[in-house]
Amino acid sequence: MKSKHRILAFGCHPDDVEILCAGTLSLLAKRGCEIHIAVMAGGDVGSPTLPRFVIREQRLQEAQASADIIGARFHFAGGEDLEVEYNDAYRRRAVRVMREVNPTIVFTHPPMDYLIDHEETSRLVRNAAFIGPVPNYDCGAAVLTASKIPYLYYANAVARKDIFGRPLPLTCAVNVSTVMKTKTRMLACHASQREWLRVVLKEDNYLEMMKRASEAEGRAAGFPFAEGFIQHLGAGHPQDNILKQLLGDACREFDGGNVSKATK
Secondary structure: OOOOOOOEEEEOOHHHHHHHHHHHHHHHHHHEEEEEEEEEEEEOOOOEEEEEHHHHHHHHHHHHHHHHOOOOOEEEEEOOOOOOOOOOHHHHHHHHHHHOOOEEEEOOOOOOOOHHHHHHHHHHHHHHHHHHOOOOOOOOOOOOOOOOEEEEEOOOOHOOOOOOOOOOOOEEEEEHHHHHHHHHHHHHHHOHHHHHHHHHHHOOOOOHHHHHHHHHHHHOOOOOOEEEEEEEOOOOOOOOOOHHHHHHEEEEEEEEEEEEEEEE
């Protein structure tokens, strides 16, 4: 049965969404939600050998193929790698995507991560979620009358720690054990990144790297594999945990961000 909920997972680069929350998106798609995947930048520096325009085209095609696996719609905001910043041009890009989708739930990067592009995307998406419904903000895309401030969730940081090595205060985790094959298939679409990650992170198998991270998330939450999230609870945003409502026992909430006090 089709759900009334539209979901927007808005990452910085092609493959970010797959690593951070593709399992949760797959579960929500199975529950009838309409899924949208967006990237701020086109991944145009993500190759040690290919020129920017070539690798960008390849990576956007990979992102589309990944989205197709769960029947998601793919959006490219038009940004450039290593140039994402919180400025007027990028704010308008983010709000245009937000208004095109008009989501109920938004996923993005955490405010603190290993890469500045990720952190700036987090700020841009947070801002877009809040000001998307504002009638007098002109970004070139119309405000829909049904628009309202959506639920906003930050995925866990890469390597599950901030830049000082500290764990993030997760508010919930989603059991993605039943959809790990789908998550792996989606990430496998981004084949161009194996060579890149071998050079940059000295990691030869990006699929195994993702599985290890999902296993670590799972151990903290009492699941075989999981994806962790922090809900944005600032003024104006919904305060209840809609992931728990939609996913039931597959979503485990944490007491005050303390993973040692996970509650069912």
